[in-house]
Amino acid sequence: MSAAPGVALRVHAAQLLDAVLHRGRSLKAELAAALPLLADPRDRALLEAIAFTALRQRARAEAALAQWLARPLGRRDGVLRALLHAGFAQLALGLPAHAAVDATVEAARALGRAHQAGLVNALLRRALREGLPPAEPGADWPSWLRAQVRADWPADADAIFAASAEPAPTWLRVNRRRTTPEAYAQRLAAAGIAATPSALAPDALRLDASCAVADLPGFAAGEVSVQDGSAQLVADALAPAPGARVLDACAAPGGKAAHLLEREPTLRLTALDVEPSRLAQVRATLERLGLGAGVRLAAADAAVPAAWWDGEPFDAILLDAPCTATGIVRRQPDVLLHRRASDLAALTRTQARLLDALWPTLAPGGALLYATCSLLREENDRQIAAFLARTADARVEPLPARFGRTSGSGHQRLPGEDGMDGFFYARLRKEVF
Ligand SMILES: C[S@@+](CC[C@H](N)C(=O)[O-])C[C@H]1O[C@@H](n2cnc3c(N)ncnc32)[C@H](O)[C@@H]1O
Known part of the structure; x- marks a missing residue:
């Protein structure tokens, strides 16, 4: 690209946000593609900050555009709309006006939008003067999900929305x-x-x-x-004994498997993930930490044990289940753009299928830790209540207060509590008859 570096960065920001906001692409995937295009680490950090900030203040930026534009932007103006989000984000990040406004206006030209450069300039200068209009708590959550959070956590919903819009600590x-x-x-x-x-x-x-x-x-x-503190607590909740035969049923990218092995290198660990490309991430994670030797890795559907299980029961199972990720919106703000109501029903079915299929692979006396980064009861305490109701030899074991508030048979930490991500844990013990 021939444009000056600051302009190139804004062009990348607009293209990335256009893909995430308007074409259903994941923020993580788009960042992974865009960041290597920038040579300077400061530019990479700025692109990331612009993208996250833009998504976190999306509702306020949309409100500004709705109020300030005489005519709404058209269907073909996606990249321009995205550039405006990027411009507003730069102002929110406190970049000097000349850098934020001028380079963004230049980026409009570089994107073939010279005829709209004046509009970009006017809107950014207004945002600089007035700030973006306020938005209702949860305004950037899809209405079905906002209603679900309010129904599940009536006293905490506003705090959940507020915490989910804040940058997460490392x-x-x-x-x-x-x-x-x-x-x-x-x-x-x-x-x-x-x-x-x-x-x-x-x-x-x-x-x-x-x-x-x-x-x-x-x-x-x-x-x-x-790794977030909430995710680290999984190893404490399962705490397999030295030499235990352990299954990590949904292992990618491998953070919790690695933690279990750092804690207890003598574990005999099997790590599965249904996505072969994601299983490769588990391998890379374990290799970096020098933990790969002796771990059995398999790309397989954990809910079909016939395809991967040798019949020898596990002493401990971690089911870190696929979920709506509603507890980690502060880390993945695009969750709010991509989640559909039908996803919740499909994920809830998958979680139940995984619980039912894995339970027979657990030894009597063994423990299964069910964990999600969701805050929806359907995926969490109601999922576990239904499992306990249909599984005669399962009983729940309470965990200490540091795992979050008691929620049905499990424990829930809401996003931002103790500085951590939203997470649910339920430890299930298999009765010995
Ligand atoms: C919440 S993530 C797991 C995170 C992981 N435990 C860690 O700490 O890095 C859920 C994973 O489940 C995998 N998954 C989804 N359905 C699965 C299935 N039926 N069998 C095995 N893995 C599955 C997804 O590919 C995804 O990698």
Whole structure:
């Protein structure tokens, strides 16, 4: 691209947001494609910040366009609309007006929208003067999902919407085979990175400000991983005994499998994922951490044990089930764009199918941890209540308060509580008759 670097970045931002906002593409996939196109790490960080901020304030930006435009933008104006979202995001990020406005106006020209450059300039200058109009809590949630959250969490819904619109802190998981959170925090401090250990998740450090993974001392050598505190609590909830035969039924990209092995290298672990490309991520995760040896990896539908199970029961099973991801909207704001009401019904069926199919592979006396990053009761406490009702040899084991509030037979942390992602855990024990 021949445009100046600042302009190229805005062009990338507009194209990325156009794909996510208007063509159903995932933010993660679009960022993975766009970031390598920018040579300067500061530009990559800015593109990421623009994309996340734009999606987090989408409802307010749409309200501004609805109020400020005499005529709504047309169907063919998708990239222009996306560029405006990117421009508003830059103002929200506090970029100097000349950089935010001028480079975005230039980007309109570079995108073949010279005839609309004046409009972009006028709208961004108005946003600079007035700010974006406010929006109702949850305005950027699809109406069916907003109603579901309000029905499931009447007293907490507004706090859920607010927390989901905030940037998430970076959490690190320290590889306890190599170091401790306290010792690693000191190394971070020496590198100018402030971090705080967690009273709830024993291997966790929470960074005061986000930083590039490459800047984390010892990352490539496997001393540390990036993982939210809620996700780290899974290893505590399952806590398999040394030498246990363990199944991670939905393992990709492998964060929780790796944590289980860092905790207890003697586990005999089988890790499945139905997506072969995602299973490759599990392999890469384990290799970086030096944990791959002895792990059995299989690309398979966990709900069809005949295809992958040798018949020897597992002592412990982790079912970190596919879900609506409604507890991690702050990390994946595009969830709100892509989720359909029909997804909830389909996911709930898949979760039930996985629970029913995996239960016979668990040894009597063994534990199955059911976890989701959802906050919908249908996927969480109601899912478990229905499973318990139809499974005679299953009983639930309560977990301590650090796993979140009691919710039916499980435990729910809502997004932002303790600085962590929204998560649900239920530990099920198989009766020995
Ligand atoms: C919440 S993610 C798992 C995250 C993972 N446990 C970790 O900590 O990195 C759910 C995963 O389930 C996989 N999945 C969905 N349906 C599945 C099935 N029927 N059998 C096995 N894996 C499945 C998805 O491909 C996805 O990778």
